[in-house]
Amino acid sequence: MNWNTNRRDFLKAAGAGLAAAAAAPNFAWAADGDTLRIRMDADFQVLDPWGIIGGLDEVIPRCTQVSLVRMGDMRDGNNWELYAAEKLEWLDGTRLAFTLRDGLMWTGDFGPVTAEDVKFSYERIAGSDSAWAYQFEKLKEVEVIDARSGVIHLTEAFAPFIVIAMPYYGGHIVCKAAVEAAGGSYTTEIPAQCGPFLLDSWEQAQKVTLKANPGWTGAAPAFSTVEIYILGDDQAAQLAYEADAFDFTRIAPGAVRQLKEAMPEGATLIEAESTRYVWLTINQNAEPLKDIRVRQAIQYAYDSDAVLQGAYDGLVGRSAGVVQPGTTYARTKNLIDTRDVEKAKALLAEAGAEGLTLNLVALTDSTSQTIAQIIQASLGEAGITVEIQPTEEAAYWALGDKTAGDDYLSLELVLQSFAGGVDPTENLVWFRPDQIGVYNWTFFDSAEYEDLYQTSLTELDPDKRRAMFNRMEDLMELSGDFVFICFEPLVAIHDSDLQPVILADGHPDPVRFTRV
Amino acid sequence: MLRYAVKRIALAVVILITVMLAMYAMVFLVPGDPASLALGPRATPELKALLRERMGLDEPVLWQVWHFFRSAATGDLGYDVWSKRPVLDQILEFFPNTLILGVAALGWALTLGIALGATAVVWRDTVADRLLGILSVGLISVPAFVVAIYAILIFAVWLRWLPAIGAGNPGDPLSQLRALVLPAFALGVGWVGYLARLVRASLLEVMGENHIRTARAFGLPESRVVLRYGLRVAIIPTIALMAVGLGSILSSAVFVETVFGRPGIGTLITGAVQKRNYPVVMGTVLFMTAFYLFIVTAADLLIARLDPRVRDVLRR
Numbered sequence: 001m002n003w004n005t006n007r008r009d010f011l012k013a014a015g016a017g018l019a020a021a022a023a024a025p026n027f028a029w030a031a032d033g034d035t036l037r038i039r040m041d042a043d044f045q046v047l048d049p050w051g052i053i054g055g056l057d058e059v060i061p062r063c064t065q066v067s068l069v070r071m072g073d074m075r076d077g078n079n080w081e082l083y084a085a086e087k088l089e090w091l092d093g094t095r096l097a098f099t100l101r102d103g104l105m106w107t108g109d110f111g112p113v114t115a116e117d118v119k120f121s122y123e124r125i126a127g128s129d130s131a132w133a134y135q136f137e138k139l140k141e142v143e144v145i146d147a148r149s150g151v152i153h154l155t156e157a158f159a160p161f162i163v164i165a166m167p168y169y170g171g172h173i174v175c176k177a178a179v180e181a182a183g184g185s186y187t188t189e190i191p192a193q194c195g196p197f198l199l200d201s202w203e204q205a206q207k208v209t210l211k212a213n214p215g216w217t218g219a220a221p222a223f224s225t226v227e228i229y230i231l232g233d234d235q236a237a238q239l240a241y242e243a244d245a246f247d248f249t250r251i252a253p254g255a256v257r258q259l260k261e262a263m264p265e266g267a268t269l270i271e272a273e274s275t276r277y278v279w280l281t282i283n284q285n286a287e288p289l290k291d292i293r294v295r296q297a298i299q300y301a302y303d304s305d306a307v308l309q310g311a312y313d314g315l316v317g318r319s320a321g322v323v324q325p326g327t328t329y330a331r332t333k334n335l336i337d338t339r340d341v342e343k344a345k346a347l348l349a350e351a352g353a354e355g356l357t358l359n360l361v362a363l364t365d366s367t368s369q370t371i372a373q374i375i376q377a378s379l380g381e382a383g384i385t386v387e388i389q390p391t392e393e394a395a396y397w398a399l400g401d402k403t404a405g406d407d408y409l410s411l412e413l414v415l416q417s418f419a420g421g422v423d424p425t426e427n428l429v430w431f432r433p434d435q436i437g438v439y440n441w442t443f444f445d446s447a448e449y450e451d452l453y454q455t456s457l458t459e460l461d462p463d464k465r466r467a468m469f470n471r472m473e474d475l476m477e478l479s480g481d482f483v484f485i486c487f488e489p490l491v492a493i494h495d496s497d498l499q500p501v502i503l504a505d506g507h508p509d510p511v512r513f514t515r516v
Numbered sequence: 517m518l519r520y521a522v523k524r525i526a527l528a529v530v531i532l533i534t535v536m537l538a539m540y541a542m543v544f545l546v547p548g549d550p551a552s553l554a555l556g557p558r559a560t561p562e563l564k565a566l567l568r569e570r571m572g573l574d575e576p577v578l579w580q581v582w583h584f585f586r587s588a589a590t591g592d593l594g595y596d597v598w599s600k601r602p603v604l605d606q607i608l609e610f611f612p613n614t615l616i617l618g619v620a621a622l623g624w625a626l627t628l629g630i631a632l633g634a635t636a637v638v639w640r641d642t643v644a645d646r647l648l649g650i651l652s653v654g655l656i657s658v659p660a661f662v663v664a665i666y667a668i669l670i671f672a673v674w675l676r677w678l679p680a681i682g683a684g685n686p687g688d689p690l691s692q693l694r695a696l697v698l699p700a701f702a703l704g705v706g707w708v709g710y711l712a713r714l715v716r717a718s719l720l721e722v723m724g725e726n727h728i729r730t731a732r733a734f735g736l737p738e739s740r741v742v743l744r745y746g747l748r749v750a751i752i753p754t755i756a757l758m759a760v761g762l763g764s765i766l767s768s769a770v771f772v773e774t775v776f777g778r779p780g781i782g783t784l785i786t787g788a789v790q791k792r793n794y795p796v797v798m799g800t801v802l803f804m805t806a807f808y809l810f811i812v813t814a815a816d817l818l819i820a821r822l823d824p825r826v827r828d829v830l831r832r
Contacts, residue, residue, distance in 0.1 A: 042787070045598035053598065129562040187599045204609060205779035205787070206682055231681055231777035232787075239665065240777065243672035243680035393790070403561060 036223040036498075036513050039237050039249035043205050043230045048179075048186045049121065049172040050130045055507045056208070056228065058169060062509050063197035063210050063226060064190055065172040066113065068098055069162060071422065074490075074504045075272050077327070078422045080163055084113065084173060093157030093458070094140075100148040103217035106175045106192040113173060113194050115150035118142055120176035122152070122165070132170030134429075138457070139165070157458040159465070160423035168503065196221045196511050205230055210510070222514040241267075241493055248494040248508060253367075256491055257313055266496050271315055274490035274506045275420035277322050277427060280375065280483035285443040286412045288358060293351040295480030298413075299336045301344035302483045303378035311370040315489040321473030322420065322427040324487055328462055329424045331470045334484060335477050344382035357385040361399060362415040364390045371485070372415055386413070402437030414441055417488065422504045424469045425456055431476060442481035449475050517820065517827075524816055528809040533585075535805045536798070540581050543794060570597050571794050584798060593799030598791075603799035606784060611803070613683050614780035617772070618765045620696055621704035622758065629711025630751065636712065637719045638742050648712065655709030660768060664702035664775045671698055681777035699776045703765060714757060719750040752823050759815030763808040 044056040049065070052058050066084035082088060087099040104113035119142035126136035138158035143151040154161060165171055178192035179185065190199055196218065197210035210226040229245065231237045234252035241249050242264050251259075259269055280302070282295045289295055304318045320331040348354055358379075362372035369390060376386040391399070398404040399411055418439075420427045430439040432450055449472050456468045476482045490506050501512040568574050572583070572594075587594065593603040636648045672680035684692030722728065723746050731741045770782025781804060788796035820826045 129566055188601065203683075203686065203779065204606070205783050206777065229681060229777065230779075232783070233774050236665075236668075236681070236775045236777065239668045239673060240680040243668065243676065245672075245680045245682075403564075 034223060035225040035227055036510055037227045037229065037246040037248075038508055038510060038513075039229045039231050039240070039246045040507075041230075041232050041234070041237075041250070044188070044208070046187050047190050047199075049132070049170050049174060050125055050128070050185055051187070052132065052169055055505075056230070058505065059228065059507050059510065060199060060208065060210070061172045062168065062195070062503075063511055064193040064195045064199055065174065066104060066195055067167055067171045067173060068100075068118065069166045069171075070509075071163070071167045071503050073501045074275070074506070075270075075502065078163070078504050080167060083167075088162070091151065093460075094154040096152040096154070096161065098150055098152065101218070102148065104194050105215045105217075106178065106194050107198065107213075107215065108178060108192050110175045110178050110192045112147070113175070114147050115142070115144045116147075117173050117176050118150055119144055120179070121173045122170075125170040130170065135165040135170045157460070159456075159458065159460050160425055163422045164426060168505070197226055200225075221511050223510075226510045228510075238493070247498050248492065248500050248513070250490070250492045250506070253312055253315055253489045253491045256315060259493065264493075267493050268496045268498075270490070270492040270494065270500070270502070272490045272502070273316055273325065273487045275324060275422070275504050276417055276488040276506070277319060277324075277420050278371075278415070278417040278485040278488060279319075279322070280485060281411070281414040281416050281441045282481050282483065283411045283414070283442055284479065284481050286410050288353065288356060289412060291351040291353065292480045293347040294353045294356065296336070297344040297347040297351070297353075297382060298379060298384065299477070299480060299483055300340045300347065301379045301382035301384065303339055303374065304485070305339075306378060307371050307374045307485060310374050311367050312486065312489055315491070316486045319484045319486050321469075321476065321484055322418075322431075323424040323469050323473065324420065324427075327424075329466045329469045331473045335474060339378075341382050348383060354383055355385075356383070357387065358412045359389055360386050360413040360415065361389045361391050361396065361411065363396055364392055368415055375413075375415070400437065400439070400441035408437050408441065411441055416441065419505060420487075424465075425453065428453060428456075428469065428472055442479070444476060444479050444481045446475050446479065520820060521817055524813050528813045531809060532802070532805055536585070536802055537581065539798060539801050540577065540584075543797075567597065571792075573794070588799075588802055593802065594795035596796055597793055603795050604803075606796065607781070607800055607803050610779055610781050610784045611807075613778065614766055614769050614773070614782060617696065617699055617703065617769055617778070617780060618762055620700035621765055621769075622707065622761055623704075624700060625704035625707035625711055626754070626758070629708045630715050630747070630754070632708065632712035633715025633719060634742060634747055636716045637723065637746070638739055640720070648716075652709035652712040656706055656713075657709075658705065660702050660706060661771045661775060663705050664699070664772055667698045667702050668775070683778050683780075695776075695778070699772045699778055702775075703769060703772045707761060707765070711754065711757070714754060715747075715750060718753050719746050722746045722750045725749075752819065755822070756815050756819055759811045762811055766804065766808070 040056045040059065042054050042056060044060055045053050046057055047060055049061060052061070068083065068085040068088065069080045070083040072079045072081060084100055084104060085098045086101045087097070089097045091097050098115075098118070100113060100115060100118070105111070106113060122136055122139055122142050125132055126139040127133060138154045138156060138161060140153040140155045143153060145151065152161075173194075175192035175194070182191040188202070193199065193213065196213055196216045198213045200209045200211040202208050207230065208228040210228070212221060212224045231240060234250070235255070237246075237249045238251045238255055240246060241251075256269065256271065263269065280298075282289055282298055284290065284292075284295060308314055308316065308318060317325065318334070319325055320334045323330045348356065360372055360375060362368040369388070372388045376388055379386050398407075399414070400408045402408050418427070418430065429435070431442070431444055432440065432453055433445045433447075436443055436445060452468045452472050456465050459465050459468065477484070490502070492500070492502070494500050497516050499514045499516050501509045503509055565574075572580055575583070584594075591604065593607070595602055596606060632648055632652065636645045639645050668680050671678045678698050679695050682695050684695035719742065723742070728741060728746055731745045766781065769780055770786055772778070773780040773782040774786070781800060785797060785800045787793075788800065
């Protein structure tokens with residue numbers, strides 16, 4: 001056969017090819033309706049609950065393992081529900097009886113999930129050097145009654161044990177036999193799985209694929225495949241979402257305004273308050289800040305509205321402490337709730353601190369720098385000169401660490417934020433006296449605070465706990481060591497026909513995503 | 517020539533050792549505790565100490581340097597402190613993605629750049645030459661990440677012809693090829709202009725030489741004189757540039773890899789630096805420096821072999 005071509009034929013063929021490609025809008029992306037595609041900002045590192053570090057480290061075990069209880073969506077109030085346990089009952093203040101659901105099976109011929117596995121999972125973390133050991137601080141032991149039943153013994157009554165210890169992170173149950181066979185711990189290869197999904201493949205730094213577990217006997221998830229794409233940059237993720245690369249992704253809060261003006265077709269925006277709380281540390285140990293009137297002047301000069309508008313587009317309101325606003329235990333408002341620059345000036349004059357210059361440490365990300373600049377401007381109005389010290393993350397975390405040198409003694413102002421937990425004690429723990437030089441960078445040292453903290457752990461009456469937490473936040477504010485800024489917004493975009501479930505840590509639970 | 521080759525290789529080894537020593541100095545001079553950063557606010561002092569031990573940071577510095585070089589000489593670049601996977605395995609997994617991206621970017625830039633440069637010379641001092649000059653400088657000026665974002669907007673968001681992220685499915689060359697188009701385009705676009713300018717300048721210089729005058733005296737068409745006799749000599753400087761260019765493209769690939777969510781050496785090293793995962797940082801830097809030095813040294817030796825002027829100098 002002779003193959004003849006000329007310029008005209010070639011142009012015709014090329015034109016037809018291009019037209020065909022243009023007419024096929026899903027040429028590049030054939031989204032499978034049975035596949036859930038979500039995006040996370042970093043790859044996983046360690047899947048063993050003992051050593052979980054980042055977001056995806058936790059999201060994968062949500063799919064491949066089980067926990068006795070699990071939390072509900074953060075937007076519905078962080079309520080817990082039974083999951084691997086079919087029964088959970090306080091026998092008294094320190095004994096919690098559980099019975100596992102029937103039918104939970106490990107992969108790899110490791111048999112059913114047993115109470116012995118629960119005991120192993122909890123006790124290997126309690127008292128160990130795992131970052132999650134704090135979850136099991138009050139655990140004495142797990143007593144195995146039979147294959148599916150056991151009793152969790154605590155060293156003393158600890159009201160929030162169920163929500164702190166059991167739903168996720170260190171609370172995921174691992175297979176004792178499989179983990180021991182793997183040498184006592186594991187990193188990227190799970191020795192035995194039992195959740196609704198199984199880890200199918202991992203393309204490092206690109207994609208994780210999970211497939212429905214054929215041996216799963218619980219409620220079937222809505223999707224047979226979950227693909228988790230790794231993409232670090234929020235703006236690139238937003239573009240990729242618009243190109244139909246995922247069904248769900250978190251995006252930068254700064255993108256909300258633009259998105260509201262031009263929402264991609266068929267997309268829904270989530271705007272919620274995350275559990276990450278932000279505050280300004282005022283170190284009472286630093287020489288220029290030893291006088292409480294100087295610290296109070298900063299509290300009065302701080303311009304909350306400007307920060308919330310400038311850094312967060314007004315997506316969140318001011319926080320009144322480190323307990324999440326809108327929850328049962330939150331304080332309703334700050335003691336110093338209104339800006340008063342004249343009062344700030346008067347306090348500085350009383351303290352003989354006119355012309356004060358302070359150093360403000362803030363991380364280098366754009367939100368932190370924006371907040372720092374607004375604080376600089378607002379304190380400047382009261383006559384305080386603020387010099388901003390942008391600090392890269394590694395150096396930042398060493399600043400308040402007493403084992404890293406003496407810098408922690410003389411830090412002045414630091415813009416800080418921590419990822420919070422569900423129970424207020426998880427957030428308040430970092431400001432106890434024993435945390436000075438660890439994570440309490442203010443030198444806030446209150447015996448009353450410590451007493452209240454200890455009492456709140458064992459108190460079961462919600463009203464009494466609320467009063468305790470509110471008083472603890474009063475004490476923090478009265479010390480002059482804190483300016484509470486906000487709980488950071490959580491912003492995500494997803495397909496309108498998708499119903500996402502986001503847990504208190506801000507990460508999704510793919511198991512419970514459904515199509516509407 | 518042999519003496520020259522030995523000298524160039526020895527120099528490459530010295531540079532490699534110097535770079536690694538500088539890296540070690542940076543690791544210890546940069547403030548910040550890697551364990552605190554990596555483990556977050558809830559880490560216990562015991563866990564931080566364990567991590568420092570795992571990274572080998574609890575040993576004396578000189579011992580660490582000696583241990584690193586000794587292990588590297590046997591192909592052992594250590595282990596990732598988190599996943600405990602061998603660093604070399606990770607590099608070998610990621611490097612092909614970056615290399616393919618770099619070669620593809622440079623490949624299309626080279627093809628188009630030479631064509632534009634030669635065209636400008638064929639039509640020198642005409643409107644077309646001036647327009648090509650403006651185009652070349654324009655292409656040099658546009659940052660790769662801007663091109664990347666607009667490329668995604670047009671070809672992935674609007675037209676939906678090409679994927680916005682990823683490196684394609686393993687074992688599916690067509691999907692990998694399609695995932696390569698936009699990143700390679702974004703990465704190479706600046707080099708098109710640069711190469712066009714370089715080829716034009718080099719070609720104009722060559723066009724004044726005796727063998728070109730001879731070709732013209734034989735009455736050959738100008739396009740043939742340029743493309744067949746001029747370009748062959750004028751293209752030699754681009755060989756040296758290609759070596760530098762590939763190194764530069766591999767290092768700037770990090771932006772493109774980030775925007776396109778494409779696994780590669782750039783994302784590997786960026787993530788490792790952010791997490792202070794020192795074995796991965798050191799291993800990757802060593803590997804990339806060695807690769808870069810290999811390319812540059814090979815290019816130098818190739819030029820010495822191809823360019824009679826350099827050959828003459830070496831003979832003297």
